Amino acid sequence: MEILSQAWSTLILDPMINSLIWIYSGLGENFGLAIIVFTILVRLITYPLTASQIKSTRGMQEMQKSKKWQDIQKKHKGDREKLAQEQMKLYKEMGVSPFGSCLPTLIQFPIIIGLYQAIIRSLAVTPIQLLELTRHLYPFYNAAALIPLNNYFLWLDLSQPEKDYGIEIAGFTIPILAILVVGTTFLQSRLMTPPSTTGDQGANMSRAMNLYMPLFMGYLAYSFPSGLALYFVTSNLVGILQYGIMGRLDWRNLIPSRFSSDKKKE
């Protein structure tokens, strides 16, 4: 366990913390801007993973729509084992990796966790956190001159959850950043999900994703330090931009499905 923790620290956490602080020093000691720039860099570095994920997802969807797959499903309706074997064969034939769409997501998961830890640890608002931070700093730059980091950006205290300090209107705390997270996550998932046939499994799954994911991300943004929420918003916007540049955005998905299918009938 100790070795794993050490490896996590050396390979993920330390580079992230020091990169964040280094970027912070170069951006006029603005941690909000540092998070934004760092997120853009991380998205650029992980772009090959994103591209491969998109490719695999598309391949899977095309396979599921194919007549051959539908025939196989009909033929082996009662035999799950045989159906699975045939499915694997078809994957091979069509050059689709069944793990191609989820593996990049799994690889990005530690990056998200690492970034979250890096943001929280860099802001270090208590003695234990600050002492812990000193253990992650590289000796070849003068971090002492930068600490404590300035944790304010626009109206945000990046070290605190927005629920604790958000802008109050008529006695209610309005979590603007959390709303932005919900909005951009929703937009991203809608724009990136290709239209699918009603009733197919992929479509149902996508609908569930489109519903749960923005709410879940909003909950995280509301409950955890705002630095993480800023990362979510930036990451979503960069993701949309990347997909747009690849010509993969599907604007039809922004139109409600019933209206969209009515249009198709016309």
Added chain:
Amino acid sequence: MKRKQFIFILVFIGIALTLSACAGAANTATSWPGLTVDDQYAYVAYNTQVYAVDLENGSERWRYPAETDNNITFYSDPALTDDGQLIVGSYDSNLYSLTAETGMQNWVFPDAENRYIASTLVDNGSIFAPAADENLYSLDPDGRLLWTFTSAGESWAKPITDNDCNCLFLPSMDHTVYAIDPQDGTEKWRSEELGGAIVGTPAFDNNGVLYVGTFGGKLFALNAENGAIIWEFSTQDNGWIWSGPTISDGVLYFGDLNGNFYAVEAANGIQKWQRSPEKDKEEIVGSPLVIDENIYFTNNHGFLYKFDSSGKKIWEVNVDPANGKGKIYTSPKTSNGLILVAPIQIDELLVAYNEEGTKKWEFIPAGN
């Protein structure tokens, strides 16, 4: 389909739990114990309680609050007033006054907008409480606000006073030291940028010199009249200095986060000796305790060391010899011939040794 959705939701819950674990649970300690002693009791402020512990045998005299409230946590050294109050700041942004004898609450000062990390200073009947909202609050003994001084950074260190120059010195995370008039809170001077945050209480000598350690790995001697730098001393490899130095017989004693311990001449900043008690460079966070010609200090590895003033180690004891899990960040204190240390990460909250390094008693809070 339902099964897939179920797995999907499970993954979400997994991510949420992972992030929650990273953030820490609500009542996970975020600092180390605050410790103050008088001739009868030790007062330990840690997490959700303040304890009064009998120095005779380590038994609990009282605890505050009687019912644990996870929103109220204490980590700073409590301060005793002449009229028997115990003043302690909390992470709930309130400053509490308790009766030292009984632990009953007298008053609460609620004006701060952020937690109290620094210890409170009581001097000449006034209470000076620095909060992490960048304000230093001066109160009378009844908890009424006298004045507020706002600095450019959070204050995590207890201020000190010099009655000769009628100054209150406030070290700040903004890398400077402020000299303030304790009567009205006006600023007298502020030092130049000292290259690193200051989280330790400075030492002060009778020659009008203030000694301040910084995260920049430097110990500065400042003129108490105007804040001018008299000399500066650099630690090995710029080791960050967490706690302030302790001065005794013209020598400053302090440790750094690289695990080095120093004795430096107060007159000129020249090093007398340096020791690295452990190969692994375990952090020295607390200020040393000097009794007669002996220096006691602790480290991240749970050791309490006794050195003489020539730098010779007399003994060492580990607070958790069986498992080696204990860490000591709180500065050791002394009373009635006991050396008291307040470790973390083990059950014992307070351990008393005699001056020969023999454990006399330990205090483990009931219910923990």
